[in-house]
Amino acid sequence: MRLDPRVSLVPADVRGADRDALIGFLASYEWPFHVRPRRTREQIAESIDDGLYDDEGHAALWVEDATSGRVGVVVIEDLTDDTPMFDLRLAPEHRGHGLGTAALRALADHVFTALPVRRLEGQTREDNAAMRATFLRAGFTLEAAYREGWPVDDGEPLTSVAYAVLRREWEAGRTRGGDARPWLVVVDPQNIFADEHSPWAAPGFAGIVEPVHRLAGAHVDRVVTTRFVAPEKPTGSWQAYYREHTFALVPDGDPLYAVVPDLAELAEASGPVVTEATFGKWTPALAAVTGPAPHLRLTGVATDCCVISTALAAADAGATVEVIADACAGSSDDAHRRALDVMAGYSPQITVTTTDALART
Known part of the structure; x- marks a missing residue:
């Protein structure tokens, strides 16, 4: 685990010299991505008295930066379990400068040095893109999504x-942020594109299922599935679009937008699912999983719509993109070939390859 010499963790004397400072820090800000965004001084004092910062299962540490001094606090929870968890809070003025990543790396070093545990875990809300990216840069892996x-x-x-990091990963110095392995992105493998009776059917969809499974087996823990859904209330040009395609203006939970059975298990077992109401899937949610400038391998449908929209936007943002031709299907064979030709013109940022060619590399 790479450490950042700028950041250190210092035990907080929450019942003594640091009590007022901790109360003041936590009460001074709103914490929008936490279960309780705002707490009073009285509520925090009560939590301290109840031992939620320094009893057998908890420990509080200040996050200190070599230049800025005290920038945040982290509370380690479940210290008596084999998988401790934590709550990290940085002052708003110190966010966005890499200190969160440095703090998580320092925390892993502290936990695995001080405790005989196998895992360190943290959780956040699905819409906290900044924290999700921080987890990945710090060496944590996305492991679960608890709906609602x-x-x-x-x-x-x-x-x-x-997200969690294992002791063996920490010992090996492995970090997600420094992991250059490519991500396999399976773009929109949904019934609305697979059903031959759907107006949006991709005729070659059935032929991509086997190549996608092969590729997923070669990208263990590096697979992302995306889904296209209609917005609740279309705006702008989407209003005209859905007047033309009224059949698709259905809720997210409609069977039309479900992942096809042949790939549903893959989506559930292999990694995160990113759902967007846009053709292109290179969005903050996907970047939070893969990092800001990843190596992406794109598969899925439709080559001439969602795949090309994703590829161009990702390449523009600095991603290295490979489009796996035989694992993509277009709205027609001609549209598929034309889209591949367009994307090939963006070499070396975008290259077009095949499943067999990747297997030989």
């Missing part, structure tokens, strides 16, 4: 996503 597991005041619960 994150309560939200005055709103519907969101998915809670869990």
Whole structure:
């Protein structure tokens, strides 16, 4: 695990000298991606008295930066379990400068040095793209998504996503942020594109299922599935689009937008699913999984719509993109070939290859 010499973790004396400082820090800000975004000084003091920062199962540490001084606090939880968890909070003015990544790396070093545990885990809300990217840069792997597991005041619960790093990964110095292995992105393998009776059917869809499975087997823990869905209320040019394609203006949960059975198990077992109401899938949600400038291998449908939209946007953002021709299907054979020709013209940022050619490399 790479460490950042700028950041250190210092135990907090929460019942003594650091009590007022901790209360002041936590009460001074709103924490929008936490279960309780705002807490009063009295509530925090009560939590300290209840041992939620320094009992057998908890420990609080200040996050200190060599230049800026005290920038945040991390509370380690479940210290008596084999998988401790944590709550990291950085002051708003110190976010976006890489300190979160450095703090997580320092935390892993602290936990695996001090405790005989095998895993370190953290969770965040599905829409906290910055924290999700921080987990990956710090060497954590996305392991689970608990649907409707994150309560939200005055709103519907969101998915809670869990990331973890293993002791053996820490010992080996492996980090996600420095992991150059490519990501396999399976673009929109859904019924709406697979069903031959659908107006949006990709005629070659059945032929890509086997190549996608082969590729997934070669990209263990580096597979992302995407889904296209209609927006709740189309705006702008999407209004005209859905007036023309009214059949597709259905809720996310409609069977039309489900992943096809032949690939549903792959999507559930292999990694995250990114759902967007846009053709292109290179969005903050996908970048949060893969990192900002990854190596992507694109498969799926339709070559001449969602695949090409994803490829061009990702390449523009600095990603290295390979399009796996025999694992993609277009709205027609001609449209498929034309889209591949267009993308090949963006070499070396985008290259077109095949499953067999990758197997030989």
